[in-house]
Every structure is written in structure tokens, then in C-alpha cells.
Amino acid sequence: MTYLPNIIFAIILISGIGFFTKNVKKLRRNILLGHDVDVSDNKSQRWKNMAKIALGQTKMVRRPISGFLHVIVYIGFIIINIEVLEIVIDGLIGTHRIGLKLLPTSIYGFLIGSFEVLAVLVLVAVIIFWLRRNVLKIARFWKNEMKGWPKSDADIILYFEIVLMGLFLVMNATDSSFQAMQSGNVISQFIAPWFSGLSEASLHLVERSAWWIHIIGILVFLNYLYFSKHLHILLAFPNTYYGGLKPQGQFNNLEAVTNEVKMMMDPNIDPFAAAPEGAEDEVPAKFGASDVQDLNWVQLLSAYTCTECGRCTSDCPANQTGKKLSPRKIMMDTRDRLEEVGKNIDHNKGEFKDDGKQLLGDYITNEELWACTSCNACVEACPVSINPLSIITEMRRYLVMEKSDAPTELNNMMTNIENNGAPWPYNQMDRLNWKNE
Amino acid sequence: MSESLKVPTMAEFMAQGKQPEVLFWVGCAGSFDDRAKKITKAFVKLLNKANVEFAVLGTEESCTGDPAKRAGNEFLFQMQAVTNIEVLNAYEVKKIVTACPHCFNTIKNEYPELGGKYEVMHHTQFLKTLLDEGRLTIEGGKYKGKRITFHDPCYLGRANSVYEAPRELIVKLEAELIEMKNCKRNGLCCGAGGAQMFKDAEPGNKEVNIERTEQALEIKPEIVAAGCPFCNTMMTDGMKAKEKEDIEVMDIAELIANAQDL
Ligand code: SF4
Ligand code: SF4
Numbered sequence: 165m166t167y168l169p170n171i172i173f174a175i176i177l178i179s180g181i182g183f184f185t186k187n188v189k190k191l192r193r194n195i196l197l198g199h200d201v202d203v204s205d206n207k208s209q210r211w212k213n214m215a216k217i218a219l220g221q222t223k224m225v226r227r228p229i230s231g232f233l234h235v236i237v238y239i240g241f242i243i244i245n246i247e248v249l250e251i252v253i254d255g256l257i258g259t260h261r262i263g264l265k266l267l268p269t270s271i272y273g274f275l276i277g278s279f280e281v282l283a284v285l286v287l288v289a290v291i292i293f294w295l296r297r298n299v300l301k302i303a304r305f306w307k308n309e310m311k312g313w314p315k316s317d318a319d320i321i322l323y324f325e326i327v328l329m330g331l332f333l334v335m336n337a338t339d340s341s342f343q344a345m346q347s348g349n350v351i352s353q354f355i356a357p358w359f360s361g362l363s364e365a366s367l368h369l370v371e372r373s374a375w376w377i378h379i380i381g382i383l384v385f386l387n388y389l390y391f392s393k394h395l396h397i398l399l400a401f402p403n404t405y406y407g408g409l410k411p412q413g414q415f416n417n418l419e420a421v422t423n424e425v426k427m428m429m430d431p432n433i434d435p436f437a438a439a440p441e442g443a444e445d446e447v448p449a450k451f452g453a454s455d456v457q458d459l460n461w462v463q464l465l466s467a468y469t470c471t472e473c474g475r476c477t478s479d480c481p482a483n484q485t486g487k488k489l490s491p492r493k494i495m496m497d498t499r500d501r502l503e504e505v506g507k508n509i510d511h512n513k514g515e516f517k518d519d520g521k522q523l524l525g526d527y528i529t530n531e532e533l534w535a536c537t538s539c540n541a542c543v544e545a546c547p548v549s550i551n552p553l554s555i556i557t558e559m560r561r562y563l564v565m566e567k568s569d570a571p572t573e574l575n576n577m578m579t580n581i582e583n584n585g586a587p588w589p590y591n592q593m594d595r596l597n598w599k600n601e
Numbered sequence: 602m603s604e605s606l607k608v609p610t611m612a613e614f615m616a617q618g619k620q621p622e623v624l625f626w627v628g629c630a631g632s633f634d635d636r637a638k639k640i641t642k643a644f645v646k647l648l649n650k651a652n653v654e655f656a657v658l659g660t661e662e663s664c665t666g667d668p669a670k671r672a673g674n675e676f677l678f679q680m681q682a683v684t685n686i687e688v689l690n691a692y693e694v695k696k697i698v699t700a701c702p703h704c705f706n707t708i709k710n711e712y713p714e715l716g717g718k719y720e721v722m723h724h725t726q727f728l729k730t731l732l733d734e735g736r737l738t739i740e741g742g743k744y745k746g747k748r749i750t751f752h753d754p755c756y757l758g759r760a761n762s763v764y765e766a767p768r769e770l771i772v773k774l775e776a777e778l779i780e781m782k783n784c785k786r787n788g789l790c791c792g793a794g795g796a797q798m799f800k801d802a803e804p805g806n807k808e809v810n811i812e813r814t815e816q817a818l819e820i821k822p823e824i825v826a827a828g829c830p831f832c833n834t835m836m837t838d839g840m841k842a843k844e845k846e847d848i849e850v851m852d853i854a855e856l857i858a859n860a861q862d863l
Pocket of ligand 1: 481482489537540541553
């Protein structure tokens with residue numbers, strides 16, 4: 165019977181990790197619904213970007229207050245997880261604080277002591293985060309797209325953190341042998357007196373409960389990620405690795421268009437010649453994007469990575485002046501639609517059945533797309549290297565090239581370019597007139 | 602004044618079997634827009650003054666395709682690009698300078714893949730080089746001590762990380778360079794980019810150029826310096842709307858040319 169706790173622990177651990185693996189597989193499948201895109205270049209620069217932006221949080225701290233607080237939570241999160249390692253080993257083999265057997269008391273005490281200090285810092289930071297959202301009501305957290313689940317999600321995570329940090333401290337405070345050691349209980353020694361009235365047995369019960377809830381909480385958290393903006397704690401790394409390296413002003417040139425333009429301009433190509441071998445089977449390329457499958461997989465990865473922080477939206481000139489466009493919403497819509505497509509595939513035995521919906525129209529409206537000035541403020545602001553503008557551009561391409569659905573004034577502008585080589589109705593032959601005016 | 606402008610074309614250089622030092626890409630605004638034409642002329646005066654052997658394409662120039670591309674018309678963009686590249690390559694152009702950040706960005710970043718590889722400079726970068734090489738001198742005089750702020754064009758700043766060249770030129774004018782609360786990489790758009798210049802804005806509660814003009818007014822400048830013909834229009838309209846027409850919106854090339862009474 166003495167092995168019962170170990171067995172229960174192993175089952176919980178394995179199912180926790182098992183569910184998580186299942187989610188990761190689904191995530192990967194959904195992301196790979198996107199087009200292929202070549203991101204195999206400049207490996208060293210990509211590693212550097214990942215180290216700087218994801219690990220080093222360089223873009224987070226551009227907004228100093230939230231950046232600083234985030235760094236605390238982030239460091240706390242990573243370091244305190246070392247403690248989880250001990251919990252897992254203890255749980256599996258039935259030891260108590262295995263670290264004490266492996267390390268000298270002073271070093272163990274130092275480690276746990278640092279974790280305790282970090283736990284308090286994290287608690288404070290998280291409480292400030294909560295206040296910023298719910299009491300100060302900072303504008304970017306209260307935009308339209310943040311109603312409902314996104315708002316609850318953000319709060320739930322904060323409560324999670326508070327509970328996990330609290331449990332960690334209580335667990336230490338009620339561990340009488342740990343307290344007796346007088347090393348490492350920098351913070352928990354002040355919490356221990358709260359439990360001084362309890363008998364040895366009840367104290368042990370509190371300690372064990374805190375221990376179990378703590379580790380179960382962590383596993384629940386892990387599985388919660390898939391449904392949350394908190395996926396960014398994992399995906400920020402690949403996303404900053406695959407993020408853009410070119411000057412922000414450089415938009416990609418569509419290869420399918422290049423080929424057609426070449427054909428049109430090349431006098432040596434006979435337009436009536438038989439199509440080259442194999443060309444009949446080729447699906448005619450669709451220009452631009454009307455649904456998530458038309459985007460590339462890095463754009464879909466970005467949709468799952470988005471932290472919903474709204475830094476992009478708060479810097480967006482269109483959004484600042486009351487237009488419907490919000491680059492954050494573009495990313496959230498892309499993720500929501502991708503989830504919907506993923507579920508559709510799950511329900512239809514691995515194949516997507518047309519559901520009469522698409523990203524364009526059902527999620528993102530033309531009005532939003534046409535409000536963008538392509539200023540790149542959103543791209544610059546994003547702390548995890550997301551490019552909402554690239555999705556806006558792909559969707560405009562679809563509207564213009566597949567649907568001829570641009571605002572009339574833009575159609576006029578394009579007709580002018582086509583006819584006289586300028587966006588206004590002036591004759592190309594008059595281009596040098598300024599010289600003599 | 603205008604008779605004294607020397608504006609040779611590539612065709613003329615070719616006829617003499619010569620190559621200019623640099624091609625001046627004038628752009629559609631610089632060629633046709635009344636306000637922007639003044640910027641074009643100011644820049645030409647400076648080129649003439651510094652004895653730069655430059656040429657323009659004149660009637661052989663055509664829209665780079667930037668507004669078409671940002672609007673989503675990749676076809677039209679690439680047609681324009683390929684046509685322009687054919688002309689530029691036929692003249693064996695190596696180096697291009699332009700006073701329009703949109704032309705600058707498009708030719709510099711998007712033409713190479715389509716076969717057009719050139720060294721491309723924004724006119725503020727080019728003027729800065731002339732200054733460093735001692736071919737051009739900048740006098741403060743007229744603008745000495747004036748409060749001048751620089752509005753970063755999106756396609757020069759964020760898009761291509763050029764923030765310093767225009768500012769260094771303003772400092773050379775011995776003016777007091779002041780910064781708006783959103784500047785450099787945080788610069789706020791004037792509202793014209795992404796083909797917005799050619800259409801009305803979507804419904805909202807304000808025009809983007811008014812927002813930006815208000816940011817400028819906050820720091821009480823005497824002059825707003827611009828480096829893009831479209832920003833220039835937007836900021837000028839903004840000042841008009843705010844009834845602050847005494848605050849001039851001027852291109853950096855104009856400021857330098859004016860300072861020397863060119
Ligand atoms: S590029 Fe478009 S979406 Fe992004 S900040 Fe500028 S206007 Fe907003
Ligand atoms: S796209 Fe980037 S900046 Fe915008 S909400 Fe998502 S993470 Fe934040």
C-alpha cells in the first residue's frame with residue numbers, strides 16, 4: 165500500500181503530459197495547414213533574434229513598467245520550475261525533498277530561499293498586473309476584441325499564478341522539518357506562525373495538500389496553455405526565430421505573379437503554345453488569402469503565439485483614430501478561424517469539409533483591411549515578432565486580384581497607373597514639365 | 602530662377618556616351634504634385650550647386666508601383682517594376698537617389714528580386730554624403746535657433762531604419778531640433794501610406810493626419826520638417842485644419858536650399 169501515492173502521482177503526471185502531447189500534435193497539424201515558406205536562411209541571425217527577443221525580452225522592456233514586471237514573472241516562472249523537478253522526483257520515488265540528499269544543506273537552502281524570494285516578487289508583479297487590467301483599466305486591455313473569453317483568460321492566468329505561488333510558500337511554511345533546518349525559509353518563516361496552532365498531523369496534512377495541489381495545478385496549467393494566449397510562453401521561441409529579417413518596408417513579391425508577368429512581357433513565348441508537360445494538373449494559383457489555409461505556416465504560428473497584449477493595436481494609427489482595424493484582432497481572428505478549421509478536420513475524420521465560412525468576411529471585414537496605412541507600427545511594437553501587416557496585405561491581394569473588390573478611389577488610382585504610369589490622371593509625357601515651370 | 606536649373610536626362614547622357622554619377626528618381630508626386638514639385642526643384646538646385654552630375658529619366662520614368670502593391674495589386678506592381686527595371690538596366694544605372702521614401706523603399710527592397718539591383722539612397726542620405734565629402738556646405742543663417750521638429754516618414758524610418766541622416770542635416774542648419782512624443786521607430790504615421798493617400802479614410806473619430814499634427818503642435822515648433830512628399834501634404838493639410846498655417850511644413854531639401862538663398 166505504501167506505493168499508492170507514487171502510483172497515483174505517476175498516473176496524474178503521465179496523463180498530464182499525455183494530454184499536453186496530444187494538444188501539441190494538434191497545434192502542429194493546424195499550423196502546418198498553412199503554405200510552406202522558406203525560412204531556412206540566416207540561421208545565426210535567427211538564433212540571435214530568438215536569444216535577444218524571446219529569452220532576453222528586449223522588446224518587452226520598451227514599455228518599461230509592464231516590461232519590468234513581465235521580466236520578474238518570466239524569470240520567476242523559469243527558475244521556480246527547477247523546484248518542480250524536485251517535486252516530480254519526490255512524487256515518483258517517494259522521497260521527501262530529494263534535493264537535500266543530493267546537495268549540501270547550505271546550497272539547497274540558498275536555492276529554495278531564492279525561489280521563495282522570487283515567488284513573492286512574482287506575487288507582487290501579478291497583483292500589479294491584475295490592478296492594471298481591472299482597476300486602472302488600461303485602454304489596450306479593454307478594446308472590443310477583448311470581451312468575453314480573452315478577458316477571462318487573462319484574469320484566469322493571473323489567479324493561477326497567485327495560487328501556485330501561494331501554494332509553494334504554504335508548502336514550505338508547513339513543512340516542519342524544512343522550517344527546523346533554518347535554511348532557505350527566508351519568506352516561509354514568516355508564514356509558518358500562521359499555522360502554529362495546528363497539531364503535527366494537521367500541519368502535515370496542510371503541507372501534503374499544498375504539495376499535491378501545487379503539482380496538479382502545474383499540470384492543469386500546462387494543459388490550459390493550448391486554449392490560452394499563454395501559449396506564447398512556448399511559442400515565442402519559434403516565432404521569434406522565424407520572425408522577419410528583412411527591412412520592414414519590404415513586402416514579398418508573389419512568385420506566381422512574377423511568372424505570369426514574365427510570360428506576358430516575353431515576346432519569345434507563344435501564348436498559344438501547348439502547356440508544358442504536367443502543367444494541366446497544377447491547381448491554378450489563388451492570389452492572396454481569403455482563409456487561413458491561404459496564409460503561410462509562420463503566419464499561423466504567429467496567430468497561436470499572439471499574447472493579446474495589444475501593444476500593436478495601441479500603436480496603430482488607424483485604431484488610435486477610431487477605425488475598426490485592430491492588428492491584435494487580425495491575429496486573434498486568424499487563430500479563432502484556424503481552431504474552427506482544426507475542429508472541422510477532427511470531426512470529419514481528418515479532412516476539411518467546406519463549412520461555408522472563411523476568415524475574410526466571417527471574421528475580418530473589408531472595412532478593417534482598407535483602414536491600414538501599412539505603417540509597420542504594429543510590427544515594430546510586437547514583443548514576439550508577429551507581423552499582422554503581412555496578413556492584411558495577403559487579404560488585400562485576394563480582394564483586389566481575385567474579387568476586384570477595392571474601394572472605387574483605389575480602382576481609379578490603379579487605372580491611372582496602368583494607363584499613364586502615375587496614380588493621378590496626368591500624361592506620362594508631361595513628367596518633366598516641372599523643370600520649366 | 603527656373604531657367605538656371607540644369608536637369609539633364611539619361612537619354613542626353615547616353616547620346617554623349619557618358620554616365621551620370623547618380624540617377625535622380627523624381628517619382629510621381631515630385632513630377633506632378635504642385636507642392637512636391639517645389640521639393641524636386643529645391644533638391645535639383647542643391648545638386649547643381651554641389652556640381653553633381655545627375656540625370657533624370659524624364660518621360661521614361663513611370664510609377665514604381667508602390668501604391669498598387671500596398672493596395673494589393675501585385676500584378677500591376679510587378680508590371681510597373683519590370684518595365685522600370687528594363688529602362689534602368691538599359692541605361693546601366695548603378696546608383697539612384699530619390700526624395701520619396703516610397704520610391705526609395707520599393708526600388709531598394711522590392712526591385713532586386715525582379716532583376717533591378719541598384720544602390721538606392723534617400724535624398725537626405727545623399728545630401729549628408731555631399732556634406733561629409735565637402736561638396737556642399739550648409740549654413741544656418743535663416744534657420745539658426747529655430748525650433749524644428751522632424752516627422753519620420755514610415756517608409757524611411759521604421760521601414761528602412763533611416764533616422765539619423767535627416768536629423769543631422771537639421772542640426773547642421775544650427776536649428777534647435779525638437780522631438781515629438783512619438784518619434785523615430787515610434788513615429789506616428791501621417792495617414793497617407795498603404796495607398797490611403799488616394800482614398801477617403803474608413804469611418805472613425807479623427808483623421809490620422811490631425812492626430813499627428815496635434816502631436817507636433819504639442820511641442821510648439823516653428824517648422825515641421827518632412828522627408829516625404831505625401832507626409833508633407835498630410836501635415837500641411839493638418840496645419841490648415843488646425844488654423845496653424847504660420848507653422849511651415851518644409852522638406853529638408855527646401856530648408857537647406859532656402860538657407861543658402863538658392
Ligand atoms: S501597419 Fe496597418 S495595422 Fe499595423 S499599425 Fe500600421 S495601420 Fe495599423
Ligand atoms: S500581435 Fe504582438 S503586439 Fe499585437 S497583441 Fe499579439 S503579441 Fe501583442
